[in-house]
Amino acid sequence: MELTLNNLANIMTGCSVSKLETYLPFLNAAMEEGEIDTPLRQAMFLAQLGHESMSFRYMEEIASGAAYEGRKDLGNTHTGDGKRFKGRGPIQLTGRANYKAAGDALGVDFINSPEIAAFPEYGFRTAVWFWGTRNLNVPSDAGDIKTVTKKINGGLTGFDDRKARYAKAKKELGV
Numbered sequence: 001m002e003l004t005l006n007n008l009a010n011i012m013t014g015c016s017v018s019k020l021e022t023y024l025p026f027l028n029a030a031m032e033e034g035e036i037d038t039p040l041r042q043a044m045f046l047a048q049l050g051h052e053s054m055s056f057r058y059m060e061e062i063a064s065g066a067a068y069e070g071r072k073d074l075g076n077t078h079t080g081d082g083k084r085f086k087g088r089g090p091i092q093l094t095g096r097a098n099y100k101a102a103g104d105a106l107g108v109d110f111i112n113s114p115e116i117a118a119f120p121e122y123g124f125r126t127a128v129w130f131w132g133t134r135n136l137n138v139p140s141d142a143g144d145i146k147t148v149t150k151k152i153n154g155g156l157t158g159f160d161d162r163k164a165r166y167a168k169a170k171k172e173l174g175v
Helices: 005-011 017-033 039-053 096-106 114-118 120-133 137-141 145-153 159-172
Strands: none
Touching: 005 017, 005 159, 017 120, 039 120, 039 137, 039 145, 039 159, 096 114, 096 120, 114 120, 137 145, 145 159
């Protein structure tokens, strides 16, 4: 199912319609690429991205990224990696290792140009890449928001917001 601007505006309240209009073709293309092609999968995907990006208002993490400095679990092994590879895109792709892996998979040099992960033409694809590498369509098909949240966030940060967004998206998409 291809999302309409009306669907997206009703789900991502607080984001300008003009911004959503710009994002929509990239979002739809990325979801098709990642087989996020049922209303249930789309509702879960949009709920998670909506939380991570505050309804697509922030395609780059507000914090500086300094907190990620030296985080070997994120692949941040070079001085300055924390700030350089802070969260970007609607899923907030974070860490040198994720930027490298996403870039390799998508054929994009995110290591030398990490800021482009925040551009919609790349950001939605990195979100779908992340989603696919964690096999999140399976728990999405089961409506398992807890598992999806843990695989994206590493915990249950913002779980109530994610659940509310999921309910809203399901209603909008007729699930």
